[in-house]
Amino acid sequence: MDKLWAPWRQTYVTQLIGKTKKCVFCRIIKERKDKKNFIFMRTKYSFAVLNIYPYNNGHVLVMPFRHVDDLDKLQEKELVDLMNLMTACKKLLQKVLGPKGYNIGINLGRVAGAGFPGHVHIHIVPRWPGDVNFMPVTADIKVISQSLRTLYERLLRVQKKKV
Numbered sequence: 301m302d303k304l305w306a307p308w309r310q311t312y313v314t315q316l317i318g319k320t321k322k323c324v325f326c327r328i329i330k331e332r333k334d335k336k337n338f339i340f341m342r343t344k345y346s347f348a349v350l351n352i353y354p355y356n357n358g359h360v361l362v363m364p365f366r367h368v369d370d371l372d373k374l375q376e377k378e379l380v381d382l383m384n385l386m387t388a389c390k391k392l393l394q395k396v397l398g399p400k401g402y403n404i405g406i407n408l409g410r411v412a413g414a415g416f417p418g419h420v421h422i423h424i425v426p427r428w429p430g431d432v433n434f435m436p437v438t439a440d441i442k443v444i445s446q447s448l449r450t451l452y453e454r455l456l457r458v459q460k461k462k463v
């Protein structure tokens with residue numbers, strides 16, 4: 301499990317925060333360029349986005365629109381919305397990628413490995429047998445962003461079919 305969770309300590313979020321001092325999640329919410337930012341679902345209080353530094357194929361982040369650092373700062377309606385979106389994402393991933401299992405979790409606080417502790421987010425990581433070497437450190441970022449784009453389009457397509 302260490303291997304799986306450790307990379308999230310160095311997500312793009314940390315790097316961007318260092319440069320802009322602003323929350324990247326809040327920025328992409330307001331930007332309204334969902335395709336560019338890989339946001340594939342929005343609900344009333346929450347949204348889902350592909351992690352652009354995925355640790356596995358289909359690594360998704362689900363979070364509230366509101367900038368809070370812990371779930372206990374969310375209202376009940378926001379919590380329910382968040383959990384519903386998480387479930388919907390998992391169902392969608394199952395349809396599109398058909399993984400054999402999932403790691404779903406939240407890192408609260410920097411000591412727990414949160415790349416950016418300011419804006420609480422739930423990781424959904426699909427798992428397949430023998431998948432631990434999905435993205436070696438030396439992986440070509442261009443290849444990854446291309447495969448992200450392909451996955452993003454598939455998620456949108458399957459989502460539309462369902463509705």
Ligand SMILES: [Zn+2]
Pocket residue numbers: 323324325326327366367368418419
């Ligand atoms: Zn934020």
